[in-house]
Amino acid sequence: MYELFFRLLFQRMDPEKAHHLAFRWIRLAARVPVLRTFVAAVLAPRYKVLRTEAFGLRMHGPFGLAAGFDKNAVAIDGMSMLGFDHVEIGTVTGEPQPGNPRKRLFRLVADRALINRMGFNNDGSLAVAARLATREPVFRTVVGVNIGKTKVVPEAEAVADYVKSAERLAPYADYLVVNVSSPNTPGLRDLQATEALRPLLTAVREAADRTVANRRVPLLVKIAPDLADEDVDAVADLAVELGLDGIIATNTTIAREGLGLASAPSLVKETGGLSGAPLKARSLEVLRRLYARVGDRITLVGVGGVETAEDAWQRILAGATLVQGYSAFVYEGPFWCRAIHKGLAARLRTSPYATLADAVGADVRKSA
Ligand SMILES: Cc1cc2nc3c(=O)[nH]c(=O)nc-3n(C[C@H](O)[C@H](O)[C@H](O)COP(=O)(O)O)c2cc1C
Numbered sequence: 001m002y003e004l005f006f007r008l009l010f011q012r013m014d015p016e017k018a019h020h021l022a023f024r025w026i027r028l029a030a031r032v033p034v035l036r037t038f039v040a041a042v043l044a045p046r047y048k049v050l051r052t053e054a055f056g057l058r059m060h061g062p063f064g065l066a067a068g069f070d071k072n073a074v075a076i077d078g079m080s081m082l083g084f085d086h087v088e089i090g091t092v093t094g095e096p097q098p099g100n101p102r103k104r105l106f107r108l109v110a111d112r113a114l115i116n117r118m119g120f121n122n123d124g125s126l127a128v129a130a131r132l133a134t135r136e137p138v139f140r141t142v143v144g145v146n147i148g149k150t151k152v153v154p155e156a157e158a159v160a161d162y163v164k165s166a167e168r169l170a171p172y173a174d175y176l177v178v179n180v181s182s183p184n185t186p187g188l189r190d191l192q193a194t195e196a197l198r199p200l201l202t203a204v205r206e207a208a209d210r211t212v213a214n215r216r217v218p219l220l221v222k223i224a225p226d227l228a229d230e231d232v233d234a235v236a237d238l239a240v241e242l243g244l245d246g247i248i249a250t251n252t253t254i255a256r257e258g259l260g261l262a263s264a265p266s267l268v269k270e271t272g273g274l275s276g277a278p279l280k281a282r283s284l285e286v287l288r289r290l291y292a293r294v295g296d297r298i299t300l301v302g303v304g305g306v307e308t309a310e311d312a313w314q315r316i317l318a319g320a321t322l323v324q325g326y327s328a329f330v331y332e333g334p335f336w337c338r339a340i341h342k343g344l345a346a347r348l349r350t351s352p353y354a355t356l357a358d359a360v361g362a363d364v365r366k367s368a
Helices: 003-006 015-031 033-043 078-083 126-131 156-173 189-194 194-211 229-242 276-295 308-315 325-333 336-349 362-367
Strands: 053-054 057-059 063-066 087-095 105-108 113-114 143-146 173-177 219-223 246-249 275-276 298-305 322-327
Touching: 015 033, 015 078, 015 105, 033 078, 033 336, 053 078, 053 336, 063 173, 063 336, 087 126, 087 156, 087 173, 113 276, 113 325, 126 143, 126 156, 126 189, 126 325, 156 173, 156 194, 173 194, 194 229, 219 229, 229 246, 229 276, 246 276, 275 276, 275 325, 276 298, 276 308, 276 362, 298 308, 298 336, 308 322, 308 336, 308 362, 322 325, 325 336
Parallel strands: 063 087, 063 322, 087 143, 143 173, 173 219, 219 246, 246 298, 298 322
Antiparallel strands: 053 057, 105 113, 113 275
């Protein structure tokens, strides 16, 4: 049904316009009490067996919305209504910015993929913090806040820009993510080098501790799939050394070759980050490598090309405590989370593992 709807309406529209239209419907539905209760009852059934805990936060389940969909924290309840167990808002930058000129989002339907060069279009840390401060949540959802660098801020001042966002947003974040992996802000991914990452993460940690006295805000870093394996190891070691709470693997990729793309070459050539099905193998590989390196010392979040319950289950077995998705939501529609939850619960029940936590990393431990 959604497939038909997608083909007849969304596929004929500009992808960014389609996003805004769908987003508006979700927000509207979430504002009508009877409707949102009904939709949540159908699309977001809770499975006791999937209840989980990550970095000290209790969640209804492991499956959340990846950053970039709700950049400005305007639809947290709407996304929760659709079944996402946590919602990561952002990326939010220190200052508001319009992002790159349109057209900047492309659908590669044949590959179940997207290419985007949005460039962190967002309202900025001050406005998003104000929105979160006055938010009256309807559903109990874990809210992650993903922060990045303002484009016009020179790289030498990047730390101060992240710190500004951290100070403003940490009070409203269940967890905070330092995004150093989007390909659409020049120089951003250089911050993944440990010499740059160490002072950045240290400063953001201090900023969060300074501004939030009554709890320790969990701090995570989000990495790119394009890192060389040794660099993945280096980030993992640094994260352990700094006492980071988690690593999110992965962001979109700049790679195109060897991904089995079936779409028009003109689309494939578009500059930006590729997400969706072609990203699956590398994201899983990075996750597996991270788990082999850090084990249970750091919580891992698996994201990139997750389309089915089986994909989500594979991420868990590879070491992910939480799993996120974005691109497949565009292609699968509103019943997507429901299918993931149902399939995950069924897999867990028929697995040798008593709890979700027992399943985390089981495949990697087995092959060690
Ligand atoms: C249109 C679009 C915008 C995105 N914006 C952000 C962002 O602002 N910050 C971020 O950390 N990741 C962003 N991402 C990356 C996703 O969070 C996710 O890591 C990536 O898409 C891989 O997951 P997927 O294959 O399930 O889409 C964006 C992805 C897409 C498709």
